[in-house]
Amino acid sequence: MKTKLAGIISLALEESYSTQEIEGLLETPKHTGLGDLAFPCFTLAKAYKKSPTLIAEELATKIHGKFIKEVRVENAYINVFFNQLQFAKEVIHNVLVHKNQYGGKPKNGQMVVLDFSSPNIAKPFSMGHLRSTVIGNALANISEKQGYEATRINHLGDWGTQFGKLIVAYQLWGNKEAIEQNPIEELFKIYVKFHDEAVHNEALNNQARLTFKALEEGNDEMLSLWKWFRLASLKEFEQIYNMLGVSFDSFSGEAFYNDKMEFVVEELTEKELLEESDGAMVVQLENMPPCLITKKDGATLYATRDLAAALYRHKMYQPAKLFYIVGNEQSLHFKQLFAILKKMGYAFAENCEHIPFGMMLKDGKKMSTRKGKVVLLADVLKETIEAAKNNIEVKNPGLLNKAAVANEVGIGAVIFNDLKNDRMNDIEFSIEKMVTFEGETGPYIQYTNARIHTLLAKGEFTLSDSYLHYLDTEAWEIIKLLESFPNVVENAFSQASPAIIAKYSLSLARSFNKYYANTKFLTGESLEKDRLKVAYAVSIVLEESLRLLGIKAPKEM
Incomplete structure (x- = not known):
């Protein structure tokens, strides 16, 4: 328009x-x-x-x-x-002909690489990991809608001094049989115990540093334990990802780059970018603190691994854009990372972008794995699914496939509750808000779509042609919203903001429900088909909006 x-x-x-x-x-x-x-x-x-x-x-x-x-x-x-009817004719025709392709762009032959989720192995998948996971998944879907090929990378936290701590904790307090039965819970328990004990015993931290150094150098015993911890974690993570409907093209985490960091250090040395600082090696940067590349003992750091990862991804994928969906507390790290890449002479640094987001808070404070103050995502998903089941039993006890619908509604509630917020805002964890299925929620949009499918079934709607011959004045706001969908998707991509689509879907659902409340659809008159065409077009766009956000759209609720 x-x-x-x-x-x-x-x-x-x-x-x-x-x-x-x-x-x-x-x-x-x-x-x-x-x-x-x-x-x-x-x-x-x-x-x-x-x-x-x-x-x-x-x-x-x-x-x-x-x-x-x-x-x-x-x-x-x-x-x-x-001219409302003339304009509506073209909009409805475009939606009904293109269906779920409406609002998208043709393939452009370029790739977007997205680094997201990235939980630490041997630690539970908490609500703190939800934001990166669902924002990254939605941005991958939106990128594909904009014509890009999306490569989804789960840069697992599977390396670093925390594994020295975990191995020491296992050697001191670990129970092999208990861990084999319930790996994440038991490993998490001894990890928390390590931090509690280390408060009064600094020798534990020194022991952990030496243990990680041995792991880096390829000690067989340390590597064997590390591989065991990693495999056990991945199996548990996969269960969560399957529930969320999130998949990845690569699970190459920090450890994957262990043999690639030496080349980064050599290149930084050759380009005379490294300087010694109190025994450690750093890169000096303008208008920000120097970036630490190796510690006094020669051990590498997060920045070293991310430099190796960026260079590998550039060589492997040649992406048009490389998105890092990581919390805003890491903003300085990514500024340093991109600045070093530029100093190294890599033009692709301009295509790297940190997509920050606010924290998931509990009682106004950041959730801390180290202190054991976490809410497990699996527990939250189970609770919202159960709430959806109870809701269905009250409102539609005769519904077929109750369990499947409850899963889609409960999980959709959790995802939408996150994505409807501007990503830079902190979110206060509230299970009550997540299981509320009215107002600005995912279930509200799912229910609106299911209502439309019921309406279409009652009206025995079939699409004989894709043009309108009549338009109610009350439907004009719907037409304008449907017409704006391609721009909404484009803006969500350019601003890296799934919230734009979430808020749009709420507006479209509200607009349709207002129209539905004031209009008789099933009249038997000739204009009935035109009204049902508008309803069908709304359903197509609502379902596509939900799909982009990573949410299912059940036909019945």
């Missing part, structure tokens, strides 16, 4: 302003009585050396087309009213 009108205005101005420039100036009026779109003429006054009001009056006479019903001038604004 905006692009079409911008093109008409650009042509009327003899292309002295491009369609894109005009589109950037167009506004949506606060009141429908002021039109569907408005063009303020203030910007043109300097170039045309006339008053904005006079420019508006002259320009308004040149704005016409089959989609334009009326043009009014108010002060320096040109208010444009669209």
Whole structure:
């Protein structure tokens, strides 16, 4: 709608302003009585050396087309009213013909690599890991919708001094049989015990550092324990990912780059970027602290591994974009990482982007694995699924496939509760909010879509043609929302914000429910088919919105 009108205005101005420039100036009026779109003429006054009001009056006479019903001038604004039926015909036709392809772009032959989720092995998958997982998964889906190929990488936290701590904890307090029966819970228990004991016994930390150094150097006993911890963790993580419907192309974590870091250090040395600082080696950076590359004992760090990973991914995938979906507390780390890549002479650093997000809080504080203050994601998912089951038993006890629907609704509630928030905002953990299935929730959108499917079934709807012949005035807001979907997806990608799609889906569901409440759909009249076509188009876009967010859309609830 905006692009079409911008093109008409650009042509009327003899292309002295491009369609894109005009589109950037167009506004949506606060009141429908002021039109569907408005063009303020203030910007043109300097170039045309006339008053904005006079420019508006002259320009308004040149704005016409089959989609334009009326043009009014108010002060320096040109208010444009669209021909609703004519416009709705094209929008509904596009949605019904393209179905779930609507709003997308053709494949562009480029790749987006996304680094997300990345839990630490031998630690439980907590609510703290949810944000990276669902934001990253949604951005991967959105990237594909925009024509990119998406490569999903789970950069597991499977290396570092914490494994020295875990191995020492196992050697001191571990029970092999108990760990084999319940690996994550038992490993987590002894990890927490290590930190409790280390508060009063600094020797434990020294022992852990030496143990990790032995692990880095390939000690057989240490490697054997590490492999066991990793395999046990992955099996448990896979259960969570299967529940969430999240998959990965690679589980290459920090350990994968263990034999690739030496080359990074050598290259930094050759390019004279390394400096000694108190026995450690650092890279000096402008307007930020120096970045530590190796410790005094020669052990590598997080930054060394991320440099190796970035270089490997660039060589392996040649991505157009490389997204790191990691919490905002790591912002400095990624600024340093990208700055070092630039200093090394790698132009692809410009294509690297940190996608930060706020924390999941409990009682106003960050959840801490180290202190044992975690809420397990698996427990939350079980609770929301159970709440969905209870809801179904009350409202629709005769529903077939109750268990499958409860899974889709309960898990969708958790995912949507996260993604509806602007990602930079912190979220206070609340199981009560997650299991509320009314208001601004995923189940509300799922229910709206299921209601439409029930309506279509009752009306025995079949798609004989994809054009409207009639449009209720009450459906006009729906048409405008459907038409905006391609721009919504594009903005969600450019701003790396799934919340844009989540909020859009709420608006579309609310708009349809308002229309549904005030309209008789199943009248037997000829206009019934047109109303059902609008409903069907809404269902298509709601289902695609949910799919992009990583949420299922049951046909019945």
